[in-house]
Amino acid sequence: AVAAKATDLTKVYGDGETKVVALDHVSVEFRQAEYTAIMGPSGSGKSTLMHCMAGLDSVSGGSARIGDTELTGLGDKRLTQLRRDRIGFIFQSFNLLPTLNALENIRLPMDIAGRKPDAEWLDRVIGTVGLGDRLKHRPAQLSGGQQQRVAVARALAGQPDIIFGDEPTGNLDSRAGAEVLGFLRNSVRELGQTVVMVTHDPVAAGYADRVVFLADGRVVDDMANPTAESVL
Ligand code: ADP
Ligand code: ADP
DSSP: OEEEEEEEEEEEESOGGGOEEEEEEEEEEEETTOEEEEEOSTTSSHHHHHHHHTTSSOOSEEEEEETTEEOTTOOHHHHHHHHHHHEEEEOSSOOOOTTSOHHHHHHHHHHHHTOOOOHHHHHHHHHHHTOGGGGGSOGGGSOHHHHHHHHHHHHHHTOOSEEEEESTTTTSOHHHHHHHHHHHHHHHHHHOOOEEEEOSOHHHHTTSSEEEEEETTEEEEEEEOTTGGGOO
16 A cells, blocks of 8 residues: 655745755655655755655645645645644654653653544554653653654554654664664564655665655655665
């Protein structure tokens, strides 16, 4: 199944002399239970692609779909709802609330949305996160790697159709980064989640099943990563 799909997606910023074509007819599919890395030089359109697919940025042309929902033309209210219910985000800065413990942070988006988490799913996510007795600790009492695990678990908790990550290990040292990336990949395997991760770190991309390369707003390569299994 296809979790998200861009078709001839075009994004233009500015006009006249300031015009920048950030995405130039990009077509790409993100399949369910697949972990995709998006790579490319700075300014190649990686963040723009992610923002357009996640409904954070409007598109100039073409189509962006999450599952079978077309994002172009959705009003702000429906977009907000779609992001909340069907998309998970993992950022470079973990964005955890300092006054809540790990478990409360994991549950927070659903609490805000007034959604009751699927108890069995939540148990599996919490089991996967591997924080054991640290679930009652606040972020300041956790290492950077542990905090990012909490942020990943928070993104997984609502069973989103797709999770977007923007350099999720950019602020971690290499050991903590490897731990989070391994955890993310195993979560995709065990829970069947779909992850799209923007990165310019080849080590991070090494954990992905597939790598999509952008250059100048176009897809220039799209390849399976046969060694994803052997990393760690
Ligand atoms: P990447 O994530 O690969 O570094 P971006 O998607 O951030 O690339 O940017 C792609 C291009 O679009 C760049 O030329 C960038 O300067 C331009 N761009 C991105 N966001 C904006 C914006 N809000 N306004 C104008 N230009 C932008
Ligand atoms: P990254 O490539 O790591 O996403 P950037 O510095 O390219 O970081 O972009 C950071 C933010 O600034 C993004 O939200 C992007 O949309 C915006 N941005 C990038 N380039 C421009 C630009 N030329 N003009 C205005 N905003 C921009």
